[in-house]
Every structure is written in structure tokens, then in C-alpha cells.
Amino acid sequence: MKKVSVSFTLNGDPVTAEVPVTWSLLKTLREYFELNGAKKGCGVGECGACTVIVDGDAVSSCLYPIPEIEGRSVTTIEGIASAEGELHPLQKAFIENNGVQCGYCTSGMLMSAKSLLDQNPDPTEDEIRTSIAGNFCRCTGYIQIVEAIGMAAETIK
Amino acid sequence: MSEYLYVGKSIPRTIETDKVTGRAIYIDDLKRPGMLYGKILYSKYAHAKIKNIDKSKAEKLPGVRAILTGYDIPDVRVGFIKDQTVLKKDVVRQFRDEVAAVAAISPEIAEEALGLIKVEYEVLPTVFDPVEAMKEGAPLVHEVDARGRPLKSNILPLPWKFYAGDIETGRKASAYTVKDSVSTTWVNQCCMGPSGCVAEFDMNNNLTLYDQTNVIHLGKQRIMEYFAQIGLKGKKVRVVNAIVGGSFGTKLDTDIYEFICMQLALKTRKPVKILFSREEEFFALPPRQPAIFDIEQGCDKEGRLTFRKCEALLDNGAYTSWGATTPSVMMMPMSSLYRVPNVSFEATCVYTNNIYCQAMRGYGNPQANFAVETSMDTLAEEAGIDPAEFRLINRNQSGDETPQRLKITSCGLEECINSVKEKLDWDKKKKDKKKARGVGMASLIHVAGGARVYMSDGHGIMIKVDQNGCVDVFESGTDQGQGSPTVISQIVAEALGFKPEDISLTMGDTGLSLWDAGTHASRHTFMAGNAAIRCCEKVKKQILDMAVQYMPKLIKGGFKRKKRKDPDFVQPDLDYSLISNPEDMDIRDRMVFPKSDPDHPYFKMDVREIVRSGLHVGVGDSRVVVAEEFYDPPTEMLDREMKGNLSMTYAFGTTGVEVEVDEETGEVTILKLIAAHDVGKAINPTLLLGQVYGAVYTGVGYGLTEEIKVVNGRVMNPNFRDYKMLTAKDVIPITPVVVEPGDEAGPFGAKGIGEPGLVPTAPAIANAIYDAIGVRITDLPITPEKILTALNDKQ
Numbered sequence: 003m004k005k006v007s008v009s010f011t012l013n014g015d016p017v018t019a020e021v022p023v024t025w026s027l028l029k030t031l032r033e034y035f036e037l038n039g040a041k042k043g044c045g046v047g048e049c050g051a052c053t054v055i056v057d058g059d060a061v062s063s064c065l066y067p068i069p070e071i072e073g074r075s076v077t078t079i080e081g082i083a084s085a086e087g088e089l090h091p092l093q094k095a096f097i098e099n100n101g102v103q104c105g106y107c108t109s110g111m112l113m114s115a116k117s118l119l120d121q122n123p124d125p126t127e128d129e130i131r132t133s134i135a136g137n138f139c140r141c142t143g144y145i146q147i148v149e150a151i152g153m154a155a156e157t158i159k
Numbered sequence: 160m161s162e163y164l165y166v167g168k169s170i171p172r173t174i175e176t177d178k179v180t181g182r183a184i185y186i187d188d189l190k191r192p193g194m195l196y197g198k199i200l201y202s203k204y205a206h207a208k209i210k211n212i213d214k215s216k217a218e219k220l221p222g223v224r225a226i227l228t229g230y231d232i233p234d235v236r237v238g239f240i241k242d243q244t245v246l247k248k249d250v251v252r253q254f255r256d257e258v259a260a261v262a263a264i265s266p267e268i269a270e271e272a273l274g275l276i277k278v279e280y281e282v283l284p285t286v287f288d289p290v291e292a293m294k295e296g297a298p299l300v301h302e303v304d305a306r307g308r309p310l311k312s313n314i315l316p317l318p319w320k321f322y323a324g325d326i327e328t329g330r331k332a333s334a335y336t337v338k339d340s341v342s343t344t345w346v347n348q349c350c351m352g353p354s355g356c357v358a359e360f361d362m363n364n365n366l367t368l369y370d371q372t373n374v375i376h377l378g379k380q381r382i383m384e385y386f387a388q389i390g391l392k393g394k395k396v397r398v399v400n401a402i403v404g405g406s407f408g409t410k411l412d413t414d415i416y417e418f419i420c421m422q423l424a425l426k427t428r429k430p431v432k433i434l435f436s437r438e439e440e441f442f443a444l445p446p447r448q449p450a451i452f453d454i455e456q457g458c459d460k461e462g463r464l465t466f467r468k469c470e471a472l473l474d475n476g477a478y479t480s481w482g483a484t485t486p487s488v489m490m491m492p493m494s495s496l497y498r499v500p501n502v503s504f505e506a507t508c509v510y511t512n513n514i515y516c517q518a519m520r521g522y523g524n525p526q527a528n529f530a531v532e533t534s535m536d537t538l539a540e541e542a543g544i545d546p547a548e549f550r551l552i553n554r555n556q557s558g559d560e561t562p563q564r565l566k567i568t569s570c571g572l573e574e575c576i577n578s579v580k581e582k583l584d585w586d587k588k589k590k591d592k593k594k595a596r597g598v599g600m601a602s603l604i605h606v607a608g609g610a611r612v613y614m615s616d617g618h619g620i621m622i623k624v625d626q627n628g629c630v631d632v633f634e635s636g637t638d639q640g641q642g643s644p645t646v647i648s649q650i651v652a653e654a655l656g657f658k659p660e661d662i663s664l665t666m667g668d669t670g671l672s673l674w675d676a677g678t679h680a681s682r683h684t685f686m687a688g689n690a691a692i693r694c695c696e697k698v699k700k701q702i703l704d705m706a707v708q709y710m711p712k713l714i715k716g717g718f719k720r721k722k723r724k725d726p727d728f729v730q731p732d733l734d735y736s737l738i739s740n741p742e743d744m745d746i747r748d749r750m751v752f753p754k755s756d757p758d759h760p761y762f763k764m765d766v767r768e769i770v771r772s773g774l775h776v777g778v779g780d781s782r783v784v785v786a787e788e789f790y791d792p793p794t795e796m797l798d799r800e801m802k803g804n805l806s807m808t809y810a811f812g813t814t815g816v817e818v819e820v821d822e823e824t825g826e827v828t829i830l831k832l833i834a835a836h837d838v839g840k841a842i843n844p845t846l847l848l849g850q851v852y853g854a855v856y857t858g859v860g861y862g863l864t865e866e867i868k869v870v871n872g873r874v875m876n877p878n879f880r881d882y883k884m885l886t887a888k889d890v891i892p893i894t895p896v897v898v899e900p901g902d903e904a905g906p907f908g909a910k911g912i913g914e915p916g917l918v919p920t921a922p923a924i925a926n927a928i929y930d931a932i933g934v935r936i937t938d939l940p941i942t943p944e945k946i947l948t949a950l951n952d953k954q
């Protein structure tokens with residue numbers, strides 16, 4: 003199969019990957035870089051479990067063609083705690099406020115939320131809900147997730 | 160009441176931090192050396208003869224390691240009534256029938272190979288409507304039963320019948336009666352984590368199955384049974400769970416793909432993983448059982464229920480999993496939700512060429528509750544009584560024994576109904592009705608203290624404490640996301656006198672646990688909690704025995720050392736009798752102390768010192784701290800009449816809803832939703848709310864949006880675009896009300912609360928919609944189209 007070589011920034015590090023040209027960003031993250039945080043809940047852009055941040059925006063990595071990642075900056079769930087292991091305020095809030103149950107949607111939720119807070123540090127509840135509208139969760143009913151994102155926003159301020 | 164240090168506190172789920180850092184290993188993330196990938200070829204028809212399978216082309220595809228069909232593996236029947244084989248040969252009976260399976264070095268190659276397998280079919284007549292399927296002359300879905308005896312009808316040999324009192328007597332005593340027909344449809348559990356497993360045999364043909372089941376031990380039993388029939392008798396099986404990405408009933412049965420995975424692993428001598436796509440989740444997993452109900456109820460002049468008679472028809476699909484047993488749970492609300500003296504309930508399950516069903520959060524309760532609670536409203540109206548008042552008149556009460564012989568110990572139903580009334584401002588809303596706005600309510604009863612559906616409803620636990628003060632708990636349940644590692648840690652910390660952070664839990668591994676009937680029926684906190692408390696007593700006793708033996712020596716040794724350092728030190732005169740009897744001592748926050756003087760300056764000692772002393776004592780006398788407990792509550796199996804007290808306690812709750820209906824579009828807006836639940840005691844209030852919120856959301860979906868569209872046996876909406884699960888933008892303003900009467904049998908008073916939030920949600924919404932616009936939608940989900948049609952018909 004035809005391969006492509008892409009260089010980009012992954013969680014702050016310069017990386018290069020040589021993978022089949024048909025691979026998605028999700029597959030590359032999971033298979034090539036062994037970053038398992040982003041999940042394949044559907045593979046067709048409908049569930050949000052695969053959400054990562056590309057150049058500041060939350061995107062469905064399952065739909066993201068790998069050749070297009072060249073030169074961009076990707077942040078995944080593995081890259082949001084500090085290098086010393088200090089959790090990001092969003093991660094802490096999810097733990098604190100039961101924003102995580104089975105956890106399968108959690109990586110995607112956190113990345114959507116992080117992208118929101120990076121761009122809008124003081125979001126309304128409606129803005130929070132809009133930011134995770136593409137992230138399905140079957141366990142929580144979203145309420146404690148929305149609260150947790152609000153709590154994290156407070157902390158960051 | 161004594162003051163708890165950890166129980167009743169919202170301890171955060173720190174124990175699960177891996178889930179917020181992307182480190183938790185789900186089945187999708189699990190890789191074993193040399194692992195192959197399995198894929199399944201499904202039927203092209205709802206009913207057909209398999210004339211020929213040609214796998215020659217597929218076998219030649221590089222990277223393919225094995226292709227199996229029903230002709231390649233032993234013809235062994237599996238499932239609840241053994242009505243299917245692992246891979247189907249000769250006949251397929253539904254679109255999800257597994258016809259062939261491939262193992263290859265990559266999922267892509269496996270997928271490609273599926274496309275190269277040529278199956279020739281001869282189409283057979285089909286039947287999709289359960290009513291049609293019951294008629295004489297309907298195409299038979301199965302020609303023979305599990306023992307090869309010819310079948311004459313599609314009706315399953317599972318006659319669910321429950322009778323108590325006498326319906327005719329009840330009828331005679333009635334001043335008002337109503338008759339309603341309602342129906343509920345297929346709903347997908349929608350676990351965000353797809354189904355899958357990894358099967359791996361060692362060189363001795365012993366199996367390790369990496370799985371995500373919520374019945375590790377029952378699953379193991381089923382596999383052992385299967386092994387005995389495929390020539391692997393006596394081989395060992397270990398079931399080990401990965402982190403589970405949700406369950407909601409899907410993991411209660413051992414599914415066909417798991418057996419296929421084992422067969423592929425056996426054939427290839429390699430670990431094999433099967434992982435479902437989302438599409439497979441929708442069409443190849445058994446969803447919630449649909450049901451059609453004809454329900455009749457009556458009450459006397461005072462509004463007291465006189466009888467309840469109900470007939471249910473269940474579309475069983477082509478095979479039988481737990482869906483067919485949902486009537487056993489339906490009997491509970493039918494017989495025991497509200498006081499009703501005369502009850503008749505009959506359910507018939509019928510084979511069709513549709514998908515077959517299994518458990519989903521609430522089991523048969525959401526379906527039956529929809530029938531009972533919508534009928535309660537029509538009867539209240541008939542009798543001219545306010546629906547809330549009507550429910551209060553008939554409410555269950557502590558000390559009741561229901562017609563099913565359920566013993567109602569603690570019961571917070573009255574408080575639940577009243578808090579819904581108050582929080583919804585019910586009386587006022589009923590009086591000053593606003594156009595297109597309405598309120599409705601529905602209540603529930605559910606097992607909350609185990610559910611004896613197997614001869615053992617036990618739960619085993621093992622606890623050890625080491626010299627570092629680490630408490631390892633080996634627990635036989637599964638965490639599907641409900642937060643058991645945190646909740647059980649709290650219970651152990653409280654009962655043992657340690658801190659929650661001292662505790663590590665191992666769950667979901669048959670090799671490291673005792674029997675457990677499964678993490679189902681909202682039973683885990685209750686069962687594991689009770690087992691843990693009892694186990695902690697034993698562990699504590701061991702530690703305190705050691706304390707009595709070693710504390711005086713340790714204290715005196717300390718004095719000697721002090722004296723050596725400081726010759727002026729005067730050894731205090733202590734009353735060692737305070738620490739001479741284990742019964743007089745206790746542990747709190749990891750410190751051992753005499754009960755009579757908890758802050759004694761010398762007799763308060765870190766547990767670790769004591770455990771260390773017990774271990775390092777020299778030849779032949781060293782000890783470890785470890786205990787096990789198997790808790791099997793004194794409940795009853797249902798008898799032949801389907802009666803018996805199968806749970807130690809029951810959960811009650813009431814959901815109240817205020818809706819606004821847009822009469823132009825048929826759109827329903829939930830303005831307020833009160834979820835009042837008798838939970839016994841909230842061990843962790845924040846986690847408990849998570850259970851309620853999640854269940855309510857799924858219940859709202861059940862009521863308003865969710866439906867697997869099955870047309871001629873085929874699932875037409877196998878994706879999240881067309882299957883309408885609620886999103887974060889669907890704001891449901893939930894006000895939870897936690898009623899805590901405390902239950903004597905519960906661990907620290909707790910009842911199970913995993914399922915209840917879902918159960919009464921849909922009927923409460925249906926009742927509120929009726930109150931708003933005067934039309935009653937009797938089949939779920941209540942979509943805008945149905946509302947508009949009903950409004951049109953009304954005019």
C-alpha cells in the first residue's frame with residue numbers, strides 16, 4: 003500500500019510518521035504512536051470519541067486524512083497533563099465531579115472542552131453544551147460533565 | 160446514627176484517574192503478541208437455506224489465517240434455550256446470523272476476505288409480525304427444537320404466567336375499569352465502547368478470554384459447558400475483563416461473537432481479537448426487548464385498585480437470549496407496583512425473523528412500567544381522581560407483602576410522590592392549566608437487594624492487608640462505569656477503619672475472585688457492600704488479635720529504646736488491660752486504639768506496625784492478614800407460581816415531568832423533570848446522582864426519540880445519525896430528590912440504584928403529554944409525527 007510520510011507536532015514534540023496514505027489521524031495516533039486515548043466509537047464522525055485538537059480546534063480524528071496533518075500541531079488527551087504529571091484542571095474536574103463513568107467518551111469530551119476553554123475561558127452553559135454537542139455519552143446524561151467543564155473554567159480563571 | 164468518615168461522602172473517583180488521561184486499557188486497546196483480527200460474515204437474508212459456501216478465494220488472500228463456517232466447527236447449540244449454533248449452517252433465520260468468520264493479520268485483510276466468501280442462498284418465507292407469527296400456517300422460524308423434536312408453532316415453550324387473587328372478584332368490586340393497549344419498541348443499549356474480546360489459548364489449550372462481561376463467572380460456566388461439547392472438556396478457562404466501555408445489559412449473555420473468537424483462536428493457535436463496528440453494535444447485538452401489552456385495571460369508588468390484568472406479546476426474534484426472560488421481571492411491577500389484590504399477567508414470546516433481544520437497564524421493568532403507569536393515569540381519569548392522589552391512595556408501604564410475596568421492608572414511595580408533587584407545584588399546575596403544558600408522573604418498584612434468579616445470588620470477596628497498610632480487595636463484580644471501585648473502597652475503608660486511598664480493587668477476573676452472580680439487577684453495591692462489610696469484620700478481628708499480642712511488646716520496646724537514649728526517661732505506668740482484649744479495641748483511620756480511650760497517648764498505634772510485627776516474628780509463627788467472605792442473602796427463588804421474595808429490599812421512586820408540546824410541530828420540551836428515589840442510603844451522593852442522571856437521560860430517549868427501525872427484519876438505522884440518542888444539547892432540567900430511609904439489610908443502609916432512574920421516565924412523559932394536549936400516544940417512542948397524527952385525528 004502506498005505510504006505517506008508526514009511531519010507534525012504531537013503533544014509538543016516534533017514527530018514524523020510513515021503510514022499508509024489511507025490512514026486517518028485516529029488510526030495513526032493509535033497504531034503508529036500507540037496513543038490509545040482517542041477512541042473509535044463509530045469511525046464515521048458521528049460520536050466524538052476520537053476528538054483531538056488540531057491547531058486549536060477540536061476535530062474528529064477518525065475523519066482526518068493523515069496527509070493533511072503535515073506541518074500542523076496535534077494535541078491528544080495524553081498531552082494535556084503537565085510533563086510532571088499534574089492533571090489539567092479539566093481532568094481534575096472530571097474526576098472530582100463524576101464527569102467520567104465508563105470513560106469511553108471521556109478523552110473526546112475533554113478535548114472538545116479543552117478546545118473550548120482555550121478559545122473561550124468564560125463560557126456560558128449553553129456554549130459548554132454546544133462545544134460537546136458532537137460527543138455522545140451514554141453513562142452520564144451530560145449534566146456532571148457540563149458542571150465539571152464549568153468548574154474547570156473557574157479554576158483556570 | 161454513628162458518624163461515618165467515608166460513607167455518605169462524595170469521595171472523587173481518583174482511583175480511576177487513568178480514564179481521564181487516556182491510559183485506561185479498553186478491549187480496543189488491548190494487544191497480545193501475534194494477535195490476529197477476526198471478522199464475521201452475516202446473512203444476506205432474513206430467512207434462507209444455505210446452499211453452498213465457497214471460501215476458496217478468500218482463503219487465498221495473503222494474510223488470512225483461518226476461515227470458519229458452520230461446517231468447520233462442532234455443531235453445538237448455545238444460548239438460553241439452546242436454539243442456535245455458533246456459526247449457522249443449512250438455514251439462516253435473521254439478518255444477523257453468523258455465517259462465516261475470518262481471522263487475518265489485520266482487520267482490513269479480514270474485512271476484505273469477508274467480501275470474497277461466496278454464499279449461495281435459497282430464500283425461505285419470512286414472518287416479522289409477532290401476531291402473524293402466532294397464526295396457524297405462519298412460516299416456521301425453527302423446524303425443530305434443541306433436542307431435534309419437530310416444532311409446530313413459533314410460540315416459545317416459555318409460558319410466563321402469574322396469578323394472584325381472582326380477577327372476577329376484583330372486577331365485581333370495581334366502580335371503574337379501563338382497558339388499554341400499549342407497545343414499546345427495540346432500543347439499543349448504545350454502549351460507547353464497542354463490543355469485543357480477545358481469545359487466547361496456551362499450548363495446553365487452556366483459554367484466557369479478555370472480555371468485558373458483567374458476569375465473569377457465569378460466562379466462564381457457559382464457556383466450560385461449550386468446551387465440554389467441542390472436545391475441550393477439562394480445559395481451564397480464565398475470564399479477565401478489560402476496562403468496560405459501558406454495559407447497560409449488553410454484557411449479560413455470552414454473545415455469539417465470543418464463541419466465534421474462541422473458535423478462531425483455537426484454529427489459528429494465536430490470540431484473536433474481535434471488535435465490533437458501530438454498525439454491528441446496532442444490528443448484530445441483541446437490543447432491548449419490545450413488547451405489546453393489553454392491560455386492564457379497576458378500582459373501587461374510593462380509588463383503591465381492585466384488579467390488574469395484563470397480557471403481553473413479545474417478539475422474540477429468531478433466537479432466544481435474555482429478552483425472552485424479561486417477563487419474569489415484568490411480573491414485579493405488574494403484581495407489586497401499588498397495592499393491588501387481584502392480578503393476572505400472561506406473556507407469550509414468539510419467534511420471528513427479526514433480530515433477537517436481551518437485557519437493557521431495567522430489564523423488563525421499563526416496558527411493563529410503561530403499561531402499568533399509563534393505565535394508572537387513564538384509570539385515575541375514569542375515576543375522577545387526581546393522578547397523584549390516586550397513586551398515593553394505592554402506594555406501597557413498609558411492612559407490605561405484595562401478591563408476588565415480595566416483602567417490602569423500607570419504602571419511601573409516599574415521600575417520593577409527595578416531593579414530586581411539591582417540586583412540580585402539581586396542584587397549582589393541575590388547577591390553572593396552561594395551553595399545551597402538562598404535568599405527569601410515574602413511579603417504580605425494582606429489586607434493590609440482589610435478585611435471586613440463580614440458585615446462588617451470592618457475591619464473594621477477598622481482602623488482604625499487608626505490612627505497608629495496603630488493602631487489596633479482590634472483588635468478583637465488574638465495573639461498567641458505575642464507580643464501584645470508589646464506592647466499594649469507601650465501604651471497605653469505613654468498615655475496616657482504613658482510608659479510601661489505602662485500598663486497591665481487583666475486579667473482573669475469574670482467576671482472582673470467588674463466585675458472583677453478576678453485576679446486574681442493580682445488585683452490585685448491595686451485594687459487594689454486604690460481603691465487604693462482613694469480610695472487613697474478619698480482617699479487623701485478625702488485626703486486633705495481632706494487636707493484643709504485639710502492642711504491649713512494641714510499646715515496651717519503644718520505652719526501652721527511649722531509656723537507652725535518655726537515661727532520665729521514666730517509663731509510665733500503663734494499664735495494659737485496656738489493650739488486652741480484641742473486643743475492647745477498634746481501628747479508625749488506620750490507627751488501632753482502645754475503645755474506652757481512643758486518644759490514649761501510648762495505646763494508639765499505626766496498623767502497619769502491628770501487621771509488620773505479626774509477619775516478622777521468626778520461625779514458624781509468622782502470620783498474614785487475609786480473609787474471604789461469601790455473602791448469599793436469605794432470599795427466595797420464585798416458585799412455580801412465580802412468587803417469592805427474591806430480593807432483600809426494593810427500590811421505589813417517582814418521576815414527575817412538566818412538558819410543553821408545540822402543537823404545530825409536535826415537538827415536546829421537558830420543562831422540568833423531578834427524579835425522586837428511595838435509595839436507602841447514598842454511599843456516595845455525587846456518584847449516585849451520576850446513576851440517576853444517566854438513567855433518566857436514557858429514559859427520556861426511550862420515551863421520545865430512540866428506536867431501532869426494523870423493516871422486514873433489517874435494521875435500517877445502524878448509526879448515530881439515524882438512531883436518535885440524546886446529546887448534550889438536549890437539556891433535560893433534572894431535579895433529583897434523594898430519599899434516604901435507610902434499609903436494614905443494605906450496606907450502611909444502601910439500596911441498589913443503577914436501573915431505577917430509567918424505569919418510570921417514559922410513562923411520566925407520556926402522562927404529561929396527555930395532560931398537555933389531551934391525546935395519548937400509546938407506542939414508544941413518542942415522536943413529533945405521532946403527536947401530530949394524534950392531534951389531527953382528534954380534531
Ligand code: FES
Pocket residue numbers: 041042043044045046047048049050051052053062063064065
Ligand atoms: S470515532 Fe470519530 S466520531 Fe466516532
Ligand code: FES
Pocket residue numbers: 101102103104105106107108138139140141142351404405640
Ligand atoms: S462515561 Fe460512558 S459514555 Fe460517557
